[in-house]
Amino acid sequence: MAKIKVENLSKVFGKRPKQAIKMLDQKRSKDDILKETGMTVGVNQASFEVQDGEIFVIMGLSGSGKSTLVRLLNRLINPSAGNVWIDGENLAQMNDQQLREVRRKKMSMVFQKFGLFPFRTILENVEYGLEVQDIEKEKRKEKALTSLELVGLKGYEHQYPDQLSGGMQQRVGLARALANDPEVLLMDEAFSALDPLIRKDMQDELLDLQSTMKKTIIFITHDLDEALRIGDRIALMKDGSIVQIGTPEEILVHPANDYVEKFVEDIDRSKVLTAQHIMKRPETVNMDKHGPRVALERMREEGLSSIFVVDSNRTLKGYITADDASLAKKNDIKHLQEILRNDIPKVDKETPMNDIFNIIHDSPIPVAVIDNSKLVGIIVRGAVIGALASDSEVNLENA
């Protein structure tokens, strides 16, 4: 079952939202409604599901309704219509008491400008969510310290927020959100106020934390790079509506419409595509069966100057060059073992293309692509350049 299920969630800002909701049901556009009634549609019938342990990114430009949408999920803004199910309970129907319980135990939020209380120390800030639950002092201090340690801020607990840099402040924001061990994290443009280098660090750190915590994270951003980097799935928003939901690859390779395509156009493909997208089927010889003659024959057929050597399990053993092979043939060496070379450039199939550039630049032979020490493909120099230039010829079927 999905952790969070959002059904036809809408928000209209104005005096008579019911009227506007009716118009939305009749598929009238946001502009129409504004012109006719003066009301602004913030979120237009959004529906999606978020799985347990998933990082779900909601992306859109400013004014697309993404910040409103995330606030509908914990009802900082009350929805005009629609339902939000969390673990099968409808948040939209809860009374204040029930809602507080969900906010205290199940959902935490991280804010764009950190939302730290300037008159409280770092420790007191992190304790806030526990303090409002009237958890005893010793216990909440212990939890808060654990949480601070998790984000790498041990030793800063008695400082005040304005004594810390932006990146550190946001770590405090994250620690505060993690302190009451929520199942769902809502992150509203959490890294947008940080400078690019810090932002990348924080993204890495979030992914690190996530690999052990397995929270359900809903992450709002306007930055496609960020969305592609951290999202398991991405929802793209425009004018309050969700225009596409999919994995980063689906969105990049099959944009649902012109809007998404335009968005995706500017993306630096080298950050998104990984080794498996640009590799080719490898030519190999099996050292358990083949000798130098077969190897030489195969290289001649394919016009290669070297060939990869695997065993019967397709585990990569090394490579041999054509020169070595013909020498071995002359000297009547039977086993490939004796002329095998081991200095192979290897990359994992998940390696981003960015990191492949240097490896391939220095290498006289193609780069081997490995999955669990098995050879799954090779990358030649031309493929890297080709993938950067092309729009659609990326070999996604390998993925």
Next chain:
Amino acid sequence: MLNFLHDLLDFIPRIPLASWADTTIDVIKDVFSFIFNPISVYLRAFMEWMVDIIGAVPPIFIILLVALYAFYISGKKFGLAAFSIVGLWLIYNQGLWTQLVQSFTLVLIASLLSVIIGVPFGILMAKNNIAQTIMKPVLDFMQTMPAFVYLIPAAAFFGIGYVPGVFASLIFAVPPTVRLTNLGIRQVSTELVEAADAFGSTPAQKLFKVELPMAKATIMAGINQTIMLVLSMVVIASLIGAPGLGREVTRALQGANVGTGFVAGISIVILAIIVDRFSQGFDGKKKG
């Protein structure tokens, strides 16, 4: 045509606004006398007791204590401390010490009551837009009405002496505290309010743990304004028999006695400066 307009002006006979006000005050006085009378008695007794207590302390102690505190709140600088010593000594030297104690007690009680009443109203105003709509004109009214006017009902409710002085000062001086409490709470950034909500605060937790601490500096500015207004009422309140430095001023006025008036006036200024600096120090941020 002009005649017609003129007739129109006179068409409605004079509205008996003054007698309505009289009646209102009379009714309030009758209905609430069970509150006003004990307040009048006990508050008066309390304030006289306080004046006696403070008056019993040797002035030199008080002067040194004030100087020490001045030294502390001004960030270990001597200016304010030196001023306090010289100023208070001057008042003592002019034989106005008792009057100073009386005025100080009046200011203290009126200010305390203003804060106790003003801050909750400010909170109500910040939390409730209807309350804000209603209270804004009322506050304007309270502040623009000449302060002398409050003396009349004050005397009607509470007789003469300290208590009507406190009452009149309260009405005149409470608006800044209410307004700035309202403003301070409304100015707390949305994100902090959202953060308080997102972590499951109750409305009371949000108010006491986030909004009031964030609004503290603004509220303190309002309280400072209130105290200054109370001080300005010291002279006016003496017209209905509130004892203190103000009474010296009124007496000097009646006798056209420039010298006495000047000395009493200077004493009030000294008290005002010290109280102002002290109450600015309340917001906890020490300068320097």
